[in-house]
Amino acid sequence: MSAPAPSPRPRVKTVDVRVSARIKAAPEAVYRALTSARELTRWWLLGAETDARNSGRVRMVWPRVRRPDGSRCDGFGEREGVFVDLEPGRKVAWLFKPARGERRAPPLVSAFIEKRGAACSVTVVHAGFPVAAAAGELRRGYACAWEDGLAKLKLYLETGRTCKMEMLDLESARILTRRRR
Secondary structure (H helix, E strand, C coil): CCCCCCCCCCCCCEEEEEEEEEECCCHHHHHHHHHCHHHHHHHCCCEEEECCCCCCEEEEECCCEECCCCCEECCCCEEEEEEEEEECCCEEEEEECCCCCCCCCCCEEEEEEEEECCEEEEEEEEEEEECCHHHHHHHHHHHHHHHHHHHHHHHHHHHCCCCCCECCCHHHHHHHHHHCC
């Protein structure tokens, strides 16, 4: 009689954080803004190093931003990783190493760029957060941070303005870009 087959490991249920924005810019400009260290430091980061090719290194340093209530938020701090899926004008994906002391955030983040007339739709997907209620605050924090990033990208590409040190949401970015017309 043979030994019973080992039972498969139970699959951990996960959920993705997904944030989208409509940005009046060419897909190539969005791609460049997400992959060029020079561009990233213009609109979002304090520091960046990028080797924009598949398996190329990426290092990002986020500022501590001020919330609308005046308090400070640490943001993502400093992260290192690699580009894992680059399709110029269509997709940017990073695989980040865990930050010092942070083991709960999943490593894979992808930005999908889709042309829509004179604009494009940009969707950031941070994949693999635990479904457990205990991870809800972590998911909400990352959703807020990615919305802040997309809002800043929208403001920069549509107006040339930046606000790296202030938190921004997509509604505020929509209002700020509409005033410019």
